[in-house]
Amino acid sequence: MIRYVGKRLLQMIPILLVVAILIFTLMQFVPGDPVQIILGEDATPVQVEQVREDLGLNEPFFVQLLNFLKDLLHLDFGESYLSGLPVRSELAMRFPNTLILAICCIIFTVVIGIPIGVQCALKADKLIDRIWLFFTLLCSSMPGFWLALLLVLLFSVELNLLPSNGIGGPEYFILPVLANSIGSLASIARHTRSSMLEVIRADYISTAKSKGISRKRVIWRHALPNALIPVITTVSSSFGMMLGGATIIESVFSIPGIGMFMMSGINNRDYPVVRGCIIYIAFAFSIMMLITDLIYAFVDPRIKAQYVRSKSKDTKSHESKT
């Protein structure tokens, strides 16, 4: 298992490297000149030239790219054009906020979404199920930022119960988490329902029932673990959606996280910031994918067996070589 994790981590390096190159290249096409933004409208051509030289923007594209990659190998994302601060330390400061937001969202989504899905499956085609189905579809059709605005309107403006921007105590996270997870929560509930419906028709559920164990145990001990296997993918892809949604939600609620940092980077043509943010998010996302695969192996013995088998195959081929 450890070997497998190691292998996966190594595989991530080239992907992240290509992501970095891709982003660097994309940023070259962005219309608008960062220097103009740094210096403002009334800069003299001499000043502009000076700053361009300082930032290394006069170098040919490939030299710039090479310098960028060289720095990246030392985990250095360069300095922000605008503030001059190293992007790495800025990211390290902001990332925890985004991560906390995303993790709270995931927990909220799973803890609420899965039981709703199970209940719907058990009451399939009854009125309560139909209501939930419609309601969850409604939720997943709602733009997160609009929900965020509505929540602010209700809880901050009208009721004055919860803060509408910035960070602080846990109460600052309630609205952002709600706004960012309702869509995923709905899709997880729906996916759990359909997966559960498929599983409760399986023969092994009849076997379990025929043993005389209680309904509850049949559902929670036999059906649910099997039904959750395909849901794991949905959960991990909603983690991605939450990281992406963080960009929007953070700017609505003014949370100093990676998403807001990236948005300001884009608006100011502050390329090192944008590159740093995207690479950070790509890294977090890849780690999540790896964790997903490990959870699969943990839940499903058939998948675990594949890893073990491929491992023993590896050692065998090594033995035959030596």
Add this chain to the structure above:
Amino acid sequence: MLNKKKMNGSEVIKKTEVPGSLPYVWKKIRKRPLAMAGLIFVVGLLILSFISPWICAHSYKAISMREAFALPSGNHPFGCDELGRDILSRVLYGAKYTMSVGVFSTLISCVFGVILGAISGYFGGKVDNFIMRCLDIFQAFPGILLAIALSTALGPGFEKVIIAMGIAFIPIFARMMRAKILSIRGAEYVEAATAMNCSTFRIVVRHIIPNALSPLIVQVAMSIANSGLAASSLSFLGFGVDATTPEWGAMLSTGRAFLRTYPHLCIFPGLFIMASVLSFNLVGDAIRDALDPKLKD
């Protein structure tokens, strides 16, 4: 089991009874009032959007500072925005933007995704490996971020948003198509076709694509809703269309500044985004249930 029996039976099979055929899907959708309501809403809104310059009392771009922030009234059912423009006219006129982003960007993802997935799944080996690694890179970060990065690079413009969204969602289609083709490629009827010396092209076009069609249709229906939602997020963030275009996301973006004092600037465009995404979702759901009977009983 019953369906099979019916199909093998001596009864004459009507077109509407062949699962997966278009008449069959249509028959199933017609039976679902919510899906029909969604369909009518989308089609009706689209028609209204195109004829709105002639039927609306106010032009979507007529500025009248006297009426800035006017609350909903008989004259302006949805009120007026910060420049005194009629929100109802803007919302109706803007419908075609949000809907066409969904439809056209899905079209782009679908065409390229299907081609890539089909090549990858059919030829396998090195080609497959190369394509899949490329897709890995595209999927190394969330789709919406990819769309943001792409539309930043492409610059402003409505068609740029469509392209950015279209590219960002190619991997979903490609992967789905590849998986489906891998499962079909091993099927016996494809082996039979190979044994009869069918050309590769013919096998792909005549056998594989038709069989991969129903999951594809489902994916398209779902994707239109998702792209519409993602596109409105993009313009909310200020990418794509310029702020004067009455695109719903963009309207929300400007209305947001006045949320505390004049919430009606945000409420109506948002309601329309939700209603049209919901409509696409309802139709998509009905199509999925019609094509994938295993999810029903």
Add this chain to the structure above:
Amino acid sequence: MNEERNNGQTLLSVRDLHVHYSSGGEMVKAVNGVSFDLEQGKSLGLVGETGAGKTTIAKAILQILPDHSTKLVEGEISFKGRDILKISEQEMQAVRGKEISMVFQDPMTALNPVMTVGDQISEGIWRHQKVSKAAARQEAIKMLETVGISRDRIDEYPHQFSGGMKQRVVIAIALACSPELLIADEPTTALDVTIQAQVLDLIKELKKKHGTSLILITHDLGVVADTCDRVAVIYAGEVVEIGSLEEVFDHPTHPYTIGLFGAIPDMYKDVNRLSPIAGLPPNPAALPEGCYFAPRCPHATERCRSVHSGLERITGTHFVRCIKNQQEG
């Protein structure tokens, strides 16, 4: 139905069982008035084509039909003198697995893929015998060895077993609490021919050892001849012929039964072609008027198409549902 009884005690008696369920918006009449008796220690074969309602009968006895689609279960199923259709779900749970248990058709799908076989076997023991989990596990190991699997495989998962081995595990689960009645639903259909014999022998051996009564569901007349004392032929959710093994096999009377015998290859006869029964079973959502078999019956007359015959005795314990026989008898 006044079936004559041997001196054995009746363990299970099913009277006029009806089961309807909904499928795709249609009402499917899967079981239409099935009656039969089973004596202590005996075995009954339920024979019929796929979709005739055999599995539904079995699941109705255990009351494990899917809740969401089952619309109607009517009749009387008395087990040891008590109508188990009338008892509560709680009471029924105490019956399932302990007094009546079931072996399912496809061992590939009948075991929970994410639970070790040990846990799956011991679960029922732990439930019914109110022992500690450790004791239940010991019991499960014993059970595993009884069905011929070595004890060190107890912590393995179903995917690590072959088809025949899985079916042994399923049998171990079913017999873990020594039930009085075992319902085996096509226990060998999904298995290789060589494994089939082994599994059948295992069931027979365990049946003898524990004195278990058996309902064997199959479409394989060879298996019935090998295992059962009595045979009930099921067609479109009805018993069309029932009798002792000898009565039915030596004097098949219903045209459908005769048809079934025509469709099996006989090693000792030199025939060029098997004679399959023409046509398909009726759609249980739209059963024909009159005799359900009439559309496929070579001897059907106008009367057959309008009158639905009852089950009539012809000899001893041999009953047939066919108006032709009534006229003759």
